[in-house]
Amino acid sequence: MVGAGLSGAVIGRHLAEAGHKITVLDSRDHIGGNCHTARDAETGVMVHVYGPHIFHTDDAEVWGYVNGFESFLPYKNRVKTTSLDPEGRRGVFSLPVNLHTINQFFGKTLRPEEAHEFITEEQADISITDPQTFEEQALRFVGRDLYEAFFKGYTIKQWGVAPSALPASILKRLPVRFNYDDNYFFHKYQGMPENGYTAMIEKILDHPGITVKLETVFDQSQAADYDHVFYSGPLDGYFDYQLGRLGYRTLDFERFTHQGDYQGCAVMNYGEEAVPYTRITEHKHFAPWENHDGSVCYREFSRAATPEDIPYYPIRQVEEKALLGEYVALAEQAEGVTFVGRLGTYRYLDMDVTIREALDTARGFLAAQENRAPVPAFFVAPL
Known part of the structure; x- marks a missing residue:
């Protein structure tokens, strides 16, 4: 092997x-490869050394398999993003785009049916009948305002190319929800290994x-x-x-510590292209059953991989x-x-x-x- x-x-x-x-x-x-986890020496927090790995699946056999080597505790990935609303005001919004995101972003109090009608009839670009690119898919799905706030800048930073050069299939993994469900994933089984992924792989x-x-x-x-x-x-x-x-994209991580709770969530995306990093991850929130006074966070930067880099995407x-x-x-x-x-x-x-x-x-x-x-x-x- x-x-x-x-x-x-x-x-x-x-x-x-x-x-x-x-x-x-x-x-x-x-x-453990890129799933490697280790205790941070300064804070005691379990760190996902190569970036966050959240386990989610509908495969019952696979779920049983990992639980046979490590106890998986409940964990729901609730991602937030910092971006600008249509009036240019910076705010924190939920991802994936859901009913709360839509109402907060547009300053409305729409019910599910009203929000669906608002997005599909007033925001979505229905002239795009067969979207071929990431940009066309986003415009067809959610319209220009939501696209530019939550997808355009983040995608340019993540992939290093214009969204018009990426296939539409990338965006098909990101649903739009017309309810208040802010769980990033929709799989039946979701969780985190109690003692980290490295402990699980060590047992395997x-x-x-x-x-x-x-x-x-x-x-x-x-x-x-x-x-x-x-x-x-x-x-x-x-x-x-x-x-x-x-070709691969790779990631650079800028570590910093904080006494207390730095951002109140595990993952905070930054949708603006002007912010050089794609997100900040606060790793103690990936293990909510643990208590730590200190916190360790990572700013995440994406760029083209060189021969010396770890290939990610x-x-x-x-x-x-x-x-x-x-x-x-x-x-x-x-x-x-x-x-x-x-x-x-x-x-x-x-x-x-x-x-x-x-x-x-x-x-x-x-x-x-x-x-x-x-x-x-x-x-x-x-x-």
Whole structure:
């Protein structure tokens, strides 16, 4: 297993329980990948080191799986955003856009049906019948005022390109609600691991058939030492970037502490393009069952990833998809390796989907072995 994050841990555990001897390698000095959590030495707060990870799923098996290794406590992600209303007054609003957001933003007291009529008939640009870009989708969905206040500036900062250059599919994940529900997610199961994600992944890896080696860089030449390699590192990295690098966005975090409660919520977005950071996260609010006098916060900045950076978000625009197709062709010619996870398949994946695909991959591998069939390079196609 190349990578001690969710993909490597879940696949490794499943195969170890089936009798295989597993070696897990990771170039970092800790397990957990970007889900890694650790206690802040100064405040005692459990910090999501690479940015917030909130677990939410409708997959009952996956929910049962994670709860088998760590107790998940109730947590609802209630995101706020600071932005300007139509009169240019700065305010704090709820996301996703809901009935409270609409009434507060426009200074109205609309009921659900009235708000729906107001947005769809007075705000939404109904002349856009087949939105192709993020901007067109937003204008068609909520109209120019809400788009410019909550989506335009944030998107430019997050992706580094104009919303008119991004696909409409990005915005389809953000619903508009005509009630006062401010829970950011709508999945049946939502929560946070009581002792953090690293504690959970440590338990997944705790099996006599699993050996973990940290601060160990994988080289393709090592593949010959194993019956099979499951690779969750960057797909282009496996081939030494011989065709060029796939594009990613990365994040920079500016840490600061505060005595008391800094912002009253876990996540505060900043919709204005003039504010250089996309959001501030206050990590003690991710574990509301704990009490801490001090607080640790992070301002989050997004930019294009360089070769030295941690890749976070695959860009997946036209040029990247063309290059991805070339790497997929290379991968399918390789023997003895399966590419998994967010980096291995160059797709943005939530944690529950990562675990689901890892379980399916492990089962698929065992089935292929039993049937003496070839193991595919991808159990989930990247394109």
